Amino acid sequence: MDxxxxxxxxxxxxxxxxxxxxxxxxxxxISGQKILVHGGGRTxxxxxxxxxxxxxxxxxxxxxxxxxxxxVTMVYGGLVNKKxxxxxxxxxxxxxxxxxxxxxxxxxxxxxxxDIDYGFVGDINDVNSRELRIIINENVVPVIAPLTHDCKxxxxxxxxxxxxxxxxxxxxxxxxxxxxxxFENKGVLRxxxxxxxxxxxxxxxxxxxxxxxxxxxxxMIPKLDNGFxxxxxxxxxxxxxxxxxxxxxxxxxxx
Amino acid sequence: MDxxxxxxxxxxxxxxxxxxxxxxxxxxxISGQKILVHGGGRTxxxxxxxxxxxxxxxxxxxxxxxxxxxxVTMVYGGLVNKKxxxxxxxxxxxxxxxxxxxxxxxxxxxxxxxDIDYGFVGDINDVNSRELRIIINENVVPVIAPLTHDCKxxxxxxxxxxxxxxxxxxxxxxxxxxxxxxFENKGVLRxxxxxxxxxxxxxxxxxxxxxxxxxxxxxMIPKLDNGFxxxxxxxxxxxxxxxxxxxxxxxxxxx
Numbered sequence: 001m002d003x004x005x006x007x008x009x010x011x012x013x014x015x016x017x018x019x020x021x022x023x024x025x026x027x028x029x030i031s032g033q034k035i036l037v038h039g040g041g042r043t044x045x046x047x048x049x050x051x052x053x054x055x056x057x058x059x060x061x062x063x064x065x066x067x068x069x070x071x072v073t074m075v076y077g078g079l080v081n082k083k084x085x086x087x088x089x090x091x092x093x094x095x096x097x098x099x100x101x102x103x104x105x106x107x108x109x110x111x112x113x114x115d116i117d118y119g120f121v122g123d124i125n126d127v128n129s130r131e132l133r134i135i136i137n138e139n140v141v142p143v144i145a146p147l148t149h150d151c152k153x154x155x156x157x158x159x160x161x162x163x164x165x166x167x168x169x170x171x172x173x174x175x176x177x178x179x180x181x182x183f184e185n186k187g188v189l190r191x192x193x194x195x196x197x198x199x200x201x202x203x204x205x206x207x208x209x210x211x212x213x214x215x216x217x218x219x220m221i222p223k224l225d226n227g228f229x230x231x232x233x234x235x236x237x238x239x240x241x242x243x244x245x246x247x248x249x250x251x252x253x254x255x
Numbered sequence: 256m257d258x259x260x261x262x263x264x265x266x267x268x269x270x271x272x273x274x275x276x277x278x279x280x281x282x283x284x285i286s287g288q289k290i291l292v293h294g295g296g297r298t299x300x301x302x303x304x305x306x307x308x309x310x311x312x313x314x315x316x317x318x319x320x321x322x323x324x325x326x327v328t329m330v331y332g333g334l335v336n337k338k339x340x341x342x343x344x345x346x347x348x349x350x351x352x353x354x355x356x357x358x359x360x361x362x363x364x365x366x367x368x369x370d371i372d373y374g375f376v377g378d379i380n381d382v383n384s385r386e387l388r389i390i391i392n393e394n395v396v397p398v399i400a401p402l403t404h405d406c407k408x409x410x411x412x413x414x415x416x417x418x419x420x421x422x423x424x425x426x427x428x429x430x431x432x433x434x435x436x437x438f439e440n441k442g443v444l445r446x447x448x449x450x451x452x453x454x455x456x457x458x459x460x461x462x463x464x465x466x467x468x469x470x471x472x473x474x475m476i477p478k479l480d481n482g483f484x485x486x487x488x489x490x491x492x493x494x495x496x497x498x499x500x501x502x503x504x505x506x507x508x509x510x
Contacts, residue, residue, distance in 0.1 A: 135390065155338070
């Protein structure tokens with residue numbers, strides 16, 4: 001099977017033009033088939049603010065009302081996605097920007113209201129990779145925005161880490177998939193004040209223990225949950241690292 | 256050669272949810288391969304206004320400064336395009352939203368400044384249909400936003416009528432292309448106050464004469480220039496009509 005690298009980058013990296021440049025230079029160097037999954041939350045918050053739409057977050061997740069859905073559709077699917085596509089094309093990388101609605105790639109259902117009404121947030125039902133695999137085999141590089149659809153004409157806001165994990169899991173049947181979660185640190189840190197205190201290998205019992213000890217907490221927990229699920233689903237390697245180490249393979253490896 | 260229908264619809268049609276519904280119902284019924292090219296100017300003007308960015312038009316063309324480029328990227332490439340894609344998916348039509356940067360589909364150069372500085376407006380250099388044809392042959396339906404790129408990382412705002420004509424011309428070598436320009440009237444009218452005064456057939460000398468007599472004027476002139484160019488480039492049929500007549504083939508036929 002061919003190697004396929006899936007890189008997920010957070011908003012912080014893609015929304016600053018300097019760090020985006022550095023990321024795209026690294027990304028272009030990766031040999032073989034590849035996919036970029038991106039966020040864009042900071043720009044969404046900024047544009048929403050300018051439009052007079054308040055941003056409300058619960059546990060790091062955006063409450064997505066009707067007008068916020070329009071904002072994330074514009075910002076994730078349009079502004080952030082198409083800028084990345086144009087800049088990859090400038091580097092000779094034949095990028096194709098996608099949401100989960102395009103090619104019916106990722107269908108989802110609106111999250112049921114329990115304690116909190118997240119609004120138009122989607123929990124993934126299914127990944128359809130048929131057309132995606134055809135274009136990947138034509139050396140096209142998909143660039144994926146964190147939006148899905150409900151098959152009834154509605155776009156839904158969906159977490160980019162989850163999209164990357166589900167896509168990696170689906171594609172593991174066809175490729176040797178390497179999944180990289182890129183964020184600001186070199187890996188999962190034992191001590192948040194020491195950026196060299198990287199946990200190089202992480203297995204499920206260690207993850208439980210670090211959670212209990214409070215060493216791994218807040219936003220890192222769902223990210224790692226996604227990573228462990230992808231690993232269980234046959235993804236060859238899951239690495240948490242920063243954009244600079246995408247090429248070296250240094251960081252926290254899920255085992 | 257297979258039949259390929261290219262429908263270009265203006266902003267007025269796609270920005271109103273009722274007329275968009277009607278259009279997509281008609282569009283879904285077209286048999287064979289198809290492409291939808293859309294505008295979105297009214298929404299761009301509205302969002303720009305809310306963001307405090309003034310809209311300036313010269314001869315119906317938008318002056319596109321840096322911040323207006325962000326707006327059209329968001330609105331054309333994101334909001335309008337992805338809503339259409341999601342609603343086509345709901346109708347069982349496997350849509351794929353594209354700009355000219357995606358798949359390196361349409362490259363352009365920034366319009367040189369003469370009397371007027373249009374800003375980041377692109378004049379088309381080249382259409383690359385290789386990957387587009389592969390996906391069309393997989394029964395995917397491209398939905399194309401009026402944006403191109405300069406191959407140097409910059410998106411450019413490009414007229415949707417021109418995009419439709421250039422795409423139709425390029426694809427005429429591979430398909431029997433039928434190009435429909437849809438707008439609010441049933442065709443080009445002899446008398447603007449009588450919507451039944453349709454000019455059913457229009458050839459180049461008639462076009463010259465109607466222009467001289469002032470019967471055809473303003474925005475209709477560049478639209479028809481695009482239509483005549485497409486026809487000269489081997490497009491099988493070019494029709495100016497409204498969305499309701501996409502299926503019947505009634506309207507103004509360029510001969």
